[in-house]
Amino acid sequence: MSTSSYLIRGATIGAGATTDILTHGNVITAMGSGLDAAGAVVIDAQGLVALPGLVDLHTHLREPGYEQSETVLTGTQAAAIGGFTAVFAMANTNPVADTAGVVEQVLALGEAAGYATVRPIGAVTQGLDGQRLAELGAMATSRAQVRVFSDDGKCVSDPLLMRRALEYVKSFDGVIAQHAQEPRLTENAQMNEGEVSARLGLTGWPAVAEESIIARDVLLAEHVKSRLHICHLSTAGSVEVIRWAKARGINVTAEVTPHHLLLDEERAETYDSRFKVNPPLRRREDVLALREALADGTIDIVATDHAPHPSESKECEWGAAAFGMVGLESALSVVQETMVETGLLNWDDVARVLSITPARIGSLSTHGQPLTVGAPAHITLVDPNTRQTFSRQRLAGRSLNSPFLGLELPGRVMATLHQGYATVLDGILIESDIVAAHAEAVRRG
Amino acid sequence: MRHLLSTTELSREAAIELLDISEDMAAVADRENKKLPALRGKTVVNLFFEDSTRTRISFEAAAKRLSADVINFSAKGSSVSKGESLKDTAQTLSAMGADAVVIRHGASGAPAVLAASGWIDAGIINAGDGTHEHPTQALLDAFTMRRRIHGAGSRGKGLDGVSVTIVGDIVHSRVARSNVWLLKTLGAHVRLVAPATLLPVAVDSWPVTIDYDLDHALAESTPDVIMMLRIQQERMNDAFFPNPREYANVWGLSTARWAKLPATSLVMHPGPMNRGLEISSAAADSPQSTVLEQVANGVSVRMATLYTVLTSTREVSA
Incomplete structure (x- = not known):
């Protein structure tokens, strides 16, 4: 397959100037006006915003083991349609990604599919059981070069084990991404503990169960001088703890999900289990505090926590339903709705929180680079001026458990270039054999 | 009243009307013939995912006094304990032509899910759901x-x-x-x-x-x-x-x-x-x-509830 070349005409770079972008292979070769289109596929990007390809630090691709929910292929297709060119795949697969063998398998599946760069996240503890450390070093030195470790879905609740993990990953500049949930305080928890849970008779998931773990872990990270990342921060109190930790110079980063930026606990009123997620949707004042914290940098990034489930896991009573929602396809629209339309962030900031900083936290040097000549050709083009009802047609993964279906949201990804070839054009996914062939050509150089 | 899921749904007028109908039903219990023909031909299913003999027989007595046919579906020991979902159970009852489903379930909100699901067209009466309500x-x-x-x-x-x-x-x-x-x-x-x-x-x-x-x-x-x-x-x-x-x-x-x-x-x-x-x-x-009065009154109130739910005007598609 011949090397791809694209000429993107008239895109606005983030919040800045309008320019043409010329790519050749996996490199941006020229920027400016009146570039020569010879041999290049021309993309009319008038009115579109160009962002460095989005990077998701928190994705559940479900393969191996839960292929009825998602596979590496279908999950990265969802990523591509959402404008992502790299995803970090969480470790709670079956078998768990706690050995070099599993992370290399996930890496290889991602390379073969070609829709996005897949970076496996390694488990902190064997089998996510919270008892013994997984083979962190073997995963770090494997071909997958794992740098992010997480038991996500479960909290590393044992303080000594958490301390050891934080210390151990210093040898290869790793980071522990903590799912902050005190297990005893959240037994059988179903939704945010508060006025709504009291009325609905659903067991509460109190904010303090998240905040107390974050407080403990930032102090541990300070003590052992290591790097800590907090997954899906969800409460105003957690924001205060992170703000305090950062002011103290502690090396901590934090993420917020799109759903926690938009939705609140009142969605549980109808017991519609599409809104059942862990950590749960919180109060309106938490939602607003999270937006402010993302705007002022206390929260570093947006990560989707894309969590696909088959319909039978959601078509049931709330208590029996699975936790989680898909989010790759809708993330950019939700960020535009909650952060850009409200004036809290501009498009340069969006590039920072959805591409540049997540790539940096995950030590993924090939992604998250500002769009300049010589940078890799991972490019997302978004039309910010459209506003549509978010429908099933926008979902590209295997599962339909989106809480945003039926909501009117702004923005749509019109094109995604991953390592110089298109995975999405005109808002439509490129077919898998074409993408796989491009990926194969890139691997062969 | 299409369903009775929560007492939050009852206006003062609706609640007092239900209590007044319960008075009428209580008066029937004092007659020699305790049976009314009001719900003849209607099928009421008692769908109990949790044991509760008291509540079940109260609803059963209420339905029978109104001449409805009663089916008791105890999910304990049925296919439900082998993993049949609420959805499949509901669709089965729908296929059997249930007009009202009285549901007791261990999960809060299960009756609301049933009522909103489209799996079954019957009136849903909450007979106790988890730690939510027992209207x-x-x-x-x-x-x-x-x-x-x-x-x-x-x-x-x-x-x-x-x-x-x-x-x-x-x-x-x-x-x-x-x-x-x-x-x-x-x-x-x-x-x-x-x-x-x-x-x-x-x-x-x-x-x-x-x-x-x-x-x-x-x-x-x-x-x-x-x-x-x-x-x-x-x-x-x-x-x-x-x-x-x-x-x-x-x-x-x-x-x-x-x-x-x-x-x-x-x-x-x-x-x-x-x-x-x-x-x-x-x-x-x-x-x-x-x-003991509470037990006796339970039958009257459940008669009033079944009667109100099963005689409410439905939107019928042409």
């Missing part, structure tokens, strides 16, 4: 209070100004929730008494007065009604309170506490009772106790 229990409690307080002149009346003290495991009680909303709607003043471990953390948002101390609560004002809730066995060993003895000492309606109440204060309990724990036998068997 017919609250209706029969209100009916019992109204009859005791207003006697033959009950029709058309609410419970305005009546003080009701509910004591016990509020946080896990569907009876308490349904009562709080309905009693508020009917104009009563509700006081909840429990250790803080057995109250929801956000209980201050409820339209009630809170007290952690039963003696203090009774000293502050004499209630017209005191309702004791059952302490479930599984709470005993989960740090909600130190032990049953301390609970009984502090929050039980002991003989001594009962003896201080005026003869006009009603003593209620939704049953089944733990005698000696939340209520003494002297209180339970006293003339102020309405425990």
Whole structure:
């Protein structure tokens, strides 16, 4: 397959100037006006915003083991349609990604599919059981070069084990991404503990169960001088703890999900289990505090926590339903709705929180680079001026458990270039054999 | 009224109308022929995912007195325990032509999910869902209070100004929730008494007065009604309170506490009772106790509920 070349005409770079972008292979070769289109596929990007390809630090691709929910292929297709060119795949697969063998398998599946760069996240503890450390070093030195470790879905609740993990990953500049949930305080928890849970008779998931773990872990990270990342921060109190930790110079980063930026606990009123997620949707004042914290940098990034489930896991009573929602396809629209339309962030900031900083936290040097000549050709083009009802047609993964279906949201990804070839054009996914062939050509150089 | 899922859905007018229809139904029970033809040809399914013989036979008696056909579907020991979903069960009942489904389920919100699902077109009556609500229990409690307080002149009346003290495991009680909303709607003043471990953390948002101390609560004002809730066995060993003895000492309606109440204060309990724990036998068997009336009134209120749900005008697609 011949090397791809694209000429993107008239895109606005983030919040800045309008320019043409010329790519050749996996490199941006020229920027400016009146570039020569010879041999290049021309993309009319008038009115579109160009962002460095989005990077998701928190994705559940479900393969191996839960292929009825998602596979590496279908999950990265969802990523591509959402404008992502790299995803970090969480470790709670079956078998768990706690050995070099599993992370290399996930890496290889991602390379073969070609829709996005897949970076496996390694488990902190064997089998996510919270008892013994997984083979962190073997995963770090494997071909997958794992740098992010997480038991996500479960909290590393044992303080000594958490301390050891934080210390151990210093040898290869790793980071522990903590799912902050005190297990005893959240037994059988179903939704945010508060006025709504009291009325609905659903067991509460109190904010303090998240905040107390974050407080403990930032102090541990300070003590052992290591790097800590907090997954899906969800409460105003957690924001205060992170703000305090950062002011103290502690090396901590934090993420917020799109759903926690938009939705609140009142969605549980109808017991519609599409809104059942862990950590749960919180109060309106938490939602607003999270937006402010993302705007002022206390929260570093947006990560989707894309969590696909088959319909039978959601078509049931709330208590029996699975936790989680898909989010790759809708993330950019939700960020535009909650952060850009409200004036809290501009498009340069969006590039920072959805591409540049997540790539940096995950030590993924090939992604998250500002769009300049010589940078890799991972490019997302978004039309910010459209506003549509978010429908099933926008979902590209295997599962339909989106809480945003039926909501009117702004923005749509019109094109995604991953390592110089298109995975999405005109808002439509490129077919898998074409993408796989491009990926194969890139691997062969 | 298409479904009865929660007492929050009942306006004052709708609640009083239901209680008045319950009076009509109670009058039928006094006749020699206790049966009405009102629901002849209708099929009522009692869908019980949790054991509750009392509630099930109350609904069964109510449906039969209205001449409905009754199918009892006990999910215990049926295919449900082998993993059949609520959806499949509902679709099965729909295929069998159920007109109303009386559902008892361990998961809060299961009746609401059923009503909104489109899996079944029947009217849904919540017979207790998890720790959410038990609306017919609250209706029969209100009916019992109204009859005791207003006697033959009950029709058309609410419970305005009546003080009701509910004591016990509020946080896990569907009876308490349904009562709080309905009693508020009917104009009563509700006081909840429990250790803080057995109250929801956000209980201050409820339209009630809170007290952690039963003696203090009774000293502050004499209630017209005191309702004791059952302490479930599984709470005993989960740090909600130190032990049953301390609970009984502090929050039980002991003989001594009962003896201080005026003869006009009603003593209620939704049953089944733990005698000696939340209520003494002297209180339970006293003339102020309405425990057996509550059982009898339960049938009348459930007749009224079934009748109202099954005769409500449906939107029929052409």
